[in-house]
Amino acid sequence: MIQFAVRRIILSIPILLIVATLIFFLMRTMPGGPAVAVLGDYATKEAIEALEKQMGLDRPLGVQYADFLGSLVRGDLGKSIINGRPIAPEVGRVLPYTLQLAFSSLLLGIILGIPMGVFTALRRNAFFDYFGRTLSLAGVSIPTFFMGILLMLLFSIQLDLFPVMGAGDSSDLRDTLYHLFLPTLTLGLMMTAYITRTTRSAMLNVLQEEYVRTARAKGLPERIVIYGHALRNAFIPIISFIGVYAIILIGNSILVEIVFSRPGLGKMMIGAIKQRDYITLQSVMVVYASLVVFINLLIDLSYGLIDPRVKYE
Amino acid sequence: MDLGIFPRVVGAKKFESKKMNDRPLLDIRNLKTYFFLPEGVIKAVDNVSFHVGNREIVGLVGESGCGKSVTALSILGLIQSPPGQIVSGEILFQGQDLCKMSPEQLRKIRGNRIAMIFQEPMISLNPLYSIGDQIVEVYTEHYGLSRQEARKKAKEMLEKVQIPSPARRIYEYPHQLSGGMRQRAMIAMALACKPAMILADEPTTALDVTIQAQILELMVELQKLMGTSILLITHNLGAVAEYAKRVIVMYLGRVVEEAPVIPIFESPLHPYTVGLLNSIPKLGSKAIGGKKRLEEIPGMVPGLNDLPEGCYFHPRCSKGREICKRKEPKLFENQPGHRVACWAVREGW
Secondary structure: OHHHHHHHHHHHHHHHHHHHHHHHHHHHOOOOHHHHHHHOOOOOHHHHHHHHHHHOOOOOHHHHHHHHHHHHHOOOOOEOOOOOOEHHHHHHHHHHHHHHHHHHHHHHHHHHHHHHHHHHHHOOOOHHHHHHHHHHHHHHHOOHHHHHHHHHHHHHHHOOOOOOOOOOOOOOHHHHHHHHHHHHHHHHHHHHHHHHHHHHHHHHHHHOOHHHHHHHHOOOOHHHHHHHHHHHHHHHHHHHHHHHHHHHHHHHHHHHHHHOOOOOHHHHHHHHHHOOOHHHHHHHHHHHHHHHHHHHHHHHHHHHHHOOOOOOO | OOHHHOOOOHHHHHHOOHHHHHOOOEEEEEEEEEEEEOOEEEEEEEEEEEEEOOOOEEEEEOOOOOOHHHHHHHHHOOOOOOOEEEEEEEEEEOOEEHHHOOHHHHHHHEOOOEEEEOOOHHHHOOOOOOHHHHHHHHHHHHOOOOHHHHHHHHHHHHHHOOOOOHHHHOOOOHHHOOHHHHHHHHHHHHHOOOOOEEEEEOOOOOOOHHHHHHHHHHHHHHHHHHOOEEEEEEOOHHHHHHHOOEEEEEEOOEEEEEEEHHHHHHOOOOHHHHHHHHOOOOOOHHHHOOOOOOOOOOOOOOOOOOOOOOOOOHHHOOOOOHHHHHOOOOOEEEEOOEEEOOHHHHHOO
């Protein structure tokens, strides 16, 4: 298992390399180049050249590319164009906020989504099933930023229960959770909707399997048939889909961070876009890509925990 | 009254009344299992009656879709509902009607007093549970054993079904076993609680021909050892001829013929049974000379949602007359123990 993990990490290096390369060259295709992006359309030619020289953009593209990759390997994400501060420590500061949000939402989605999926599957075509399906369709369809605003109106403005913005004092757990609640609810409800749908269809498939009939023929109580034999098999497709949903979740966390003015990678990225800080933007995108690769690694490792047919060799 | 109150010693036999002695282990009376689909009502099992005696092996034969499996699933109360439902009839097991039992009572009989062996062990065993655990469950559920005790019993059971090195196999998963070994594990699971009745639904169909005989031999051996009755559901007439004492032939949800095994193979009465037997390839002078072609039953099996009036077999029957199209023939006893549902036999055409 550990060997497999190490190998998977090594295998993800080429993936990250390709992603970093794509990001690097995409940045270079910005109209007029990064210097124009920073200085604006009316900058003089001299000013642009001076800035390009300062940023090292006058060097050949190959050199710049090698320099970019070299820094990445050393864990150096470069310096911000705007304030000249190194980016890596800033990423280190905001990353925990994004991870907190992502993991708590995913957890909420799993805790609510899996039981709801099982119940709707068991009450197929009954009232609860239609109710659950309508609700999860709504959850999948409502954009997160809109959902965030709705929840904010209800819980913060009408009921005055939770704060509208910020992440609170990170050294105070209660304050952190207090500020985390609404953003987590926003993303978590979306995850719940996705996971409910997936669980429902996975369960409906598994319940048709012969081994479920065998379990019943053995005289096992329905509780063991459903939650032992059926659900355990349903977990295989559910986990694959959770891997996909986690990526959707990360994309949406950017919107939620903006809506709730939470510090985080998303807020940092949007800030970089606004300020045309392409170095920061490029670095944050690489971090996001690494996050996605890491989640996929976790998903692949978790298969082996439930399916004996998966071999890590 | 229950048979179990009588001591099972040879000397006591004469005190048992004849009637009690004759009471079959399983007695199905006028069973109707229908499926209510949007397209219409499918009468998968339509007024079926038969019985299985103590320690008896009864063959239930017929083409795919004739209601053999649905009959077995009805006995266990495993008909998926909706759309399926046991509409009427009685399934008396040791004198008690399984149809009248609560789901909980029936569950306690399943896997304990009546067990089932399924067709394809690959898909009938849970891929995520070791075969040991799948047998252990039966013991912890029905005998209330601890996992440790159950594991010991499971190991004994694997030994009984002749799985080599059971101490190691108990930890293996279905995908690590061969088809034959998987079916042996399935049999071990079914026989775990020494059931009085085994429903074997095509137990060898999915196996290699060389393995089929081994599995059947094993089943019969254990059947004798444990005193179990077997309802052998199959379209393998060879297996039926070899092991069954009586044969029940079903066609489209109805029993068309029932007889002890020798009369059914030597002098089948129903045209459908005759057709079934003629469609077995035979070795012999006729076949070798190439003079006789392998026979088939003409026509197609009608869909269960598009059944003809009268006798279901009449469109394919060479002896069919006007009455066959109008009126369903009832089973009647032609000779002692040999019942058949056919106008031609009844009227002596």
